[in-house]
Amino acid sequence: MYVRERDNFTGRATLPAEISRLMGINQNTIYAWKKRDEWDETPSMQRISQSMDVLLIQLTDKKEKTGGDFKEIDLLTRQLKKLSDGQPAGTVAGKNPHKHKLKNYFTEEQIVALREK
Numbered sequence: 001m002y003v004r005e006r007d008n009f010t011g012r013a014t015l016p017a018e019i020s021r022l023m024g025i026n027q028n029t030i031y032a033w034k035k036r037d038e039w040d041e042t043p044s045m046q047r048i049s050q051s052m053d054v055l056l057i058q059l060t061d062k063k064e065k066t067g068g069d070f071k072e073i074d075l076l077t078r079q080l081k082k083l084s085d086g087q088p089a090g091t092v093a094g095k096n097p098h099k100h101k102l103k104n105y106f107t108e109e110q111i112v113a114l115r116e117k
Helices: 002-010 016-023 027-036 044-061 067-085 108-116
Strands: none
Touching: 016 027, 044 067
16 A cells, blocks of 8 residues: 555655655655665656556546546556657657658669769
């Protein structure tokens, strides 16, 4: 029970003293978790992913979901998929980035054909 509640706060850069107060747990316990789980060493992308996971769990656990909840669930699942695939979160799935053609570029075959003339 405490792990899930704790994870709600760790991704939000909440101070251990504040987590302790909100959860009603001894502050030393929170600092021990922080040291053991190396909260300060967690890469930012992992913290973002964990925060999104927590929010997604909270939304899916709701008994009565609104249209906005479903929309946010859809958005979060797509963003988490992009993060797991290594794509930046702002890219559109299925579209390749625009490739610029080189101006006046000749292929090897074209160069050989021009030299033969």
